[in-house]
Structures are given as C-alpha cells and as structure tokens.
C-alpha cells in the first residue's frame with residue numbers, strides 16, 4: 001500500500017462557471033499538514049473534496065488507498081470539521097455528540113461514553129446539559145471539532161479550527177491536534193493565519209487562487225518570503241532604547257516610533273524567526289519590558305500577494 005494516506009491527482013473543481021481549484025496534485029503522509037491561503041483561495045473546496053463532501057469536476061482522490069465511489073465504509077475513517085455551523089440547537093452538547101455517533105451505527109452506551117470523553121477533552125463539561133442554542137461562539141466551535149473526531153477517524157480535516165476560540169481554547173485545540181498527529185492520524189488543518197498553523201505543524205502547503213503555490217516546512221516557506229519584510233507592532237516601556245538596540249541587527253530593515261502612542265514601536269524585519277531569537281537577550285541586556293506584541297502580517301493577505309506576483 002502507498003505510504004500516502006491522501007492522494008490528490010490532477011483535481012480541478014468548478015462551481016458552475018466559477019473555477020475554485022485548478023489541477024491540484026498533492027500527496028499527504030500521516031501526521032499534520034497545514035493548508036494555508038487567503039480567503040477564497042480554495043481551502044474549503046479542497047477539504048470538502050478530500051473528505052468526500054464534493055466530487056471533483058476532473059481528477060482523482062484516494063484516501064487510505066480507496067476512493068469514495070460506492071464505498072460507504074470509507075466515511076467512517078474520515079472526519080471533517082467544516083467552516084459552517086450545522087449543530088442541533090435543541091440538544092445538549094453530549095446529547096448531540098451521542099446522537100451523531102448513534103446515527104453512524106454506534107450503540108447507545110458506547111456513544112454516551114465517547115460523548116462524555118469528548119466533552120472532557122474539549123473542556124465543555126461546564127455547560128452540563130445546557131442546550132447548544134445557548135452556547136457561545138467558541139463553545140460551538142469546540143463542539144464541532146468534537147463532532148469531527150468523535151468516531152475516531154484515521155484522516156481528519158479541520159477547516160479554520162481556531163475561529164472564534166479564545167487563547168486558552170486555542171492552546172487546548174492545538175495540543176489536541178498535535179497529539180492526534182503523534183498518534184499516527186493524518187490531520188489537515190486549514191487557516192489564513194500562518195502563525196496559527198505554525199504552532200501546530202511545520203509542514204505547510206500554500207494555496208492561492210485555486211492552485212498550490214508552495215510546499216515545504218515553515219522555514220522553507222519563510223525563505224520564499226525573505227524579501228518581504230514582516231511588520232511587528234510592540235508595546236514596550238522604553239521604545240527609544242528598544243529602537244537603538246535593534247537598529248544594528250542585520251535582519252531589521254527599519255524601526256519606527258509611533259508619535260501618537262509613547263509606548264508603541266513598529267519593527268520591519270526580513271527574518272521573523274531571527275527577531276524572536278534575538279528578542280529575549282535584548283530585553284534582558286537593556287532592561288526593557290514588553291507589554292504586547294502583534295504581527296501585522298498575521299493575516300496572510302500581504303504575504304500571498306507578495307508570493308504570487
């Protein structure tokens with residue numbers, strides 16, 4: 001059998017006359033792969049195709065060496081957490097998860113037990129038997145993630161799984177995904193935010209305008225971006241000293257103070273990794289304290305524009 005759990009070969013997809021994907025070929029091994037691209041790039045379409053929710057217009061998709069045609073058993077090995085919400089509002093969280101498993105043929109006892117386990121894993125126990133209609137955005141997202149992995153799939157597709165999650169839940173979900181990857185599952189995680197995926201995996205594919213643009217680990221992808229300075233906004237207690245300390249660094253293109261905010265400073269760097277390596281030492285040597293840090297390029301739009309043109 002092939003070493004790849006997912007094989008996408010020359011796949012194109014049109015919605016009427018809208019072309020969403022063009023001749024995409026992609027082989028994926030067990031572990032975690034990040035699928036990165038700006039809005040409208042084709043990420044959701046590719047995930048729906050790979051999870052059998054959509055048929056390709058042209059091309060072939062094999063999952064675990066099989067295709068979806070006349071093959072209902074394959075569904076039980078695949079999970080998808082889609083972008084759209086399709087929860088049962090009148091059910092409690094555990095009730096919903098158990099019902100979904102029972103619909104897939106699980107017995108009541110096993111379904112209830114698995115549902116309780118998932119509720120614990122995703123830290124939803126506080127909601128008790130409350131109806132899903134009363135869940136917050138973050139709780140709904142976690143419930144959808146729970147649903148996608150409830151039946152213990154071997155291959156899991158997560159479409160923008162961090163949407164709506166607070167910092168604690170993001171860490172929880174990241175750790176869960178990392179653990180699934182370690183256990184031998186194949187997990188494909190889409191996002192339009194590099195930083196989000198970088199915390200989970202170093203293996204990335206970049207997609208834009210329906211085509212795969214790059215594949216590699218995050219360092220190789222960053223190499224492709226070396227001419228594109230990344231912009232970081234920081235709040236520090238002594239911005240002038242901070243500027244002086246960083247201006248001599250070869251990877252720093254420029255550092256700007258923000259006149260309207262005496263604590264704010266903007267750094268343009270060619271190598272974000274190098275910047276973060278230098279940062280702790282500079283803070284300590286110059287006795288500077290940092291209050292916040294924000295990457296302007298977190299949203300990949302600017303980066304993709306650069307990569308594509």
Ligand SMILES: Nc1ncnc2c1ncn2[C@@H]1O[C@H](COP(=O)(O)OP(=O)(O)OP(=O)(O)O)[C@@H](O)[C@H]1O
Nearest residue numbers: 015018019020037038039040041042043044045046
């Ligand atoms: N059901 C549909 N009918 C027509 N066009 C569609 C449909 N779904 C997606 N598209 C189009 O296909 C292209 C790819 O969309 P897709 O949703 O796959 O991108 P995406 O990368 O997931 O973006 P986003 O993060 O904004 O959802 C876009 O041009 C989109 O407008």
